[in-house]
Amino acid sequence: MYTDKVMDHFSNPRNVGEIDGADGVGEVGNASCGDIMKIFLKVENDVITDVKFKTFGCGAAIATSSMVTEMAMGKTLDEALELSNAAVAEALDGLPAQKMHCSNLAADALHEAIKDYKAKHP
Amino acid sequence: MKRIYMDNNATTAVRPEVIEAMLPFFHEHFGNPSSVHWAGRAVSGAVEKAREQVATLLNCSPAEIVFTSCGSEGDNMALIGSAEALKAKGDHIITTTVEHPAVLNTCEYLEKNGFRVTYLPVDRDGMLDLAELEAAITDKTILISVMWANNETGNIFPIAEIGEIARKHKVRFHTDAVQAVGKLPVDVQASKVDLLVISGHKIGAPKGVGAIYIRRGTRLIPLIHGGHQERNRRAGTHNVAGIVALGKACELAGAEIDENYAKLKRLRDRLEKGIIEKVGEVKLNGHPTERLPNTLNVSFAYIEGESLLLNFDMKGIAASSGSACTSGSLEPSHVMGAMCVEVSLAHSSTRFSLGHDNTEEDIDYVLEVLPPIVQRLREMSPLYNCKQDNCDNCDTVKML
Numbered sequence: 276m277y278t279d280k281v282m283d284h285f286s287n288p289r290n291v292g293e294i295d296g297a298d299g300v301g302e303v304g305n306a307s308c309g310d311i312m313k314i315f316l317k318v319e320n321d322v323i324t325d326v327k328f329k330t331f332g333c334g335a336a337i338a339t340s341s342m343v344t345e346m347a348m349g350k351t352l353d354e355a356l357e358l359s360n361a362a363v364a365e366a367l368d369g370l371p372a373q374k375m376h377c378s379n380l381a382a383d384a385l386h387e388a389i390k391d392y393k394a395k396h397p
Numbered sequence: 398m399k400r401i402y403m404d405n406n407a408t409t410a411v412r413p414e415v416i417e418a419m420l421p422f423f424h425e426h427f428g429n430p431s432s433v434h435w436a437g438r439a440v441s442g443a444v445e446k447a448r449e450q451v452a453t454l455l456n457c458s459p460a461e462i463v464f465t466s467c468g469s470e471g472d473n474m475a476l477i478g479s480a481e482a483l484k485a486k487g488d489h490i491i492t493t494t495v496e497h498p499a500v501l502n503t504c505e506y507l508e509k510n511g512f513r514v515t516y517l518p519v520d521r522d523g524m525l526d527l528a529e530l531e532a533a534i535t536d537k538t539i540l541i542s543v544m545w546a547n548n549e550t551g552n553i554f555p556i557a558e559i560g561e562i563a564r565k566h567k568v569r570f571h572t573d574a575v576q577a578v579g580k581l582p583v584d585v586q587a588s589k590v591d592l593l594v595i596s597g598h599k600i601g602a603p604k605g606v607g608a609i610y611i612r613r614g615t616r617l618i619p620l621i622h623g624g625h626q627e628r629n630r631r632a633g634t635h636n637v638a639g640i641v642a643l644g645k646a647c648e649l650a651g652a653e654i655d656e657n658y659a660k661l662k663r664l665r666d667r668l669e670k671g672i673i674e675k676v677g678e679v680k681l682n683g684h685p686t687e688r689l690p691n692t693l694n695v696s697f698a699y700i701e702g703e704s705l706l707l708n709f710d711m712k713g714i715a716a717s718s719g720s721a722c723t724s725g726s727l728e729p730s731h732v733m734g735a736m737c738v739e740v741s742l743a744h745s746s747t748r749f750s751l752g753h754d755n756t757e758e759d760i761d762y763v764l765e766v767l768p769p770i771v772q773r774l775r776e777m778s779p780l781y782n783c784k785q786d787n788c789d790n791c792d793t794v795k796m797l
Contacts, residue, residue, distance in 0.1 A: 282707075285704070285707060286708075286711065288777065291776070291777050302779070306740050306741035306744070306780075307740045309701055309720060309729065309741075309744040310701070311779055311780065312779075313779040329777060329778060329779035330777060330778070330779065331699065331700065331701055331741070331778045331779055331780050332701050332704065333701055333702075333703035333704055333720065334703055334704055334707045336701070336704075337704055337777065
């Protein structure tokens with residue numbers, strides 16, 4: 276059902292955890308749909324210097340969260356805002372069709388975290 | 398890697414004795430039991446022997462057994478066949494919110510075709526209120542359909558008491574006994590059921606065969622029209638090898654019922670106690686005692702079922718989940734919903750269903766590998782040790 280890349284990120288997720296005193300935090304999803312993703316950012320000079328995630332969800336939810344942290348690390352905020360859910364899925368060599376809508380929210384969580392950072396640092 | 402199968406409510410391995418019994422009916426005895434010649438005669442006896450074996454297990458006459466292709470066919474036949482046969486008498490059916498989709502979706506089909514269906518709710522333990530059931534009966538009620546045991550929680554419904562109520566009001570009573578047969582004594586006389594459905598692959602026979610008990614005098618409109626097989630009640634050439642297998646599996650189930658029950662319950666109780674003690678923040682889904690001896694359904698707070706199952710799978714453990722992600726829909730299990738299990742716990746509901754081949758060592762292994770998996774996933778979860786005040790999402794896991 277899942278690609279090798281999804282299983283790799285699911286079984287060895289990168290950047291799990293929280294950042295104490297994060298500069299931006301974003302959360303998407305809710306318990307009723309079965310997925311909650313939370314992204315924590317450290318930002319210096321508009322560049323993402325650290326990013327961590329915590330996720331309640333299925334294999335796809337955890338793998339996309341892990342992948343988006345890898346993709347966002349070191350990017351400027353503007354570059355990170357360009358990352359889409361579809362790009363995250365593509366970087367994982369695809370997701371099963373039924374997961375594309377419900378569990379492919381990691382880029383949204385990243386964007387929420389960037390919005391939170393921008394709101395706090397106008 | 399170890400391989401531990403704890404998904405026996407989904408399907409079981411075919412028993413070696415069953416394979417041995419069915420094998421001659423592929424090549425050596427290949428005939429059509431409806432044929433009059435030697436090839437047909439050689440197999441028609443085997444079909445009738447299997448019918449007796451099934452009838453013995455259910456305590457009925459062989460003439461009251463009709464072979465089907467699966468549990469779903471049996472349930473469709475019972476519901477649609479009854480509705481069609483009794484539509485002049487009434488248009489109302491009573492069932493429960495926790496039935497298998499084979500019953501629920503058939504009821505929905507009947508609703509689209511002019512019938513009315515009452516879906517009885519269950520309490521938080523997943524049990525029915527029989528007074529409510531009796532109160533739902535009207536003079537238009539033509540059928541009551543209540544499963545003998547629930548596939549997800551293992552809850553056992555009081556079939557004999559429901560049979561009593563149905564008979565008192567002269568309403569036909571159907572039970573989907575797919576999960577009960579082989580795990581509990583199932584007696585159609587003591588329970589006063591009129592229609593009872595079983596499936597081969599849940600009891601050590603192969604997929605593709607089942608049976609329905611039709612009490613003598615219970616008129617059903619057939620679902621499959623064609624030849625005169627099964628006394629015109631179900632057309633289609635007999636699945637002879639499958640039928641022989643079902644007969645053998647029923648014979649084994651009957652002979653081993655006490656031993657099997659005791660063994661499954663001993664293993665399941667150890668697994669249940671071990672998980673609750675070693676993991677913590679675990680909710681049992683289902684009734685504490687009125688439950689199949691082999692079934693354990695638990696929710697692990699803060700984590701989602703599919704990710705749990707994938708981790709179990711990596712350790713060779715096969716179980717199942719009520720999570721939306723494993724149901725093919727966006728909703729978690731309808732059974733968890735009917736029991737008002739809080740939604741994030743419903744997404745984490747995990748079913749272990751033991752079977753004939755499970756051992757004490759299997760339980761040891763699961764109890765060893767499960768706690769660290771749960772802990773690792775919890776540490777990844779934003780719901781676990783959430784430091785946020787008034788977090789809406791955290792409120793959803795408080796109802797343990």
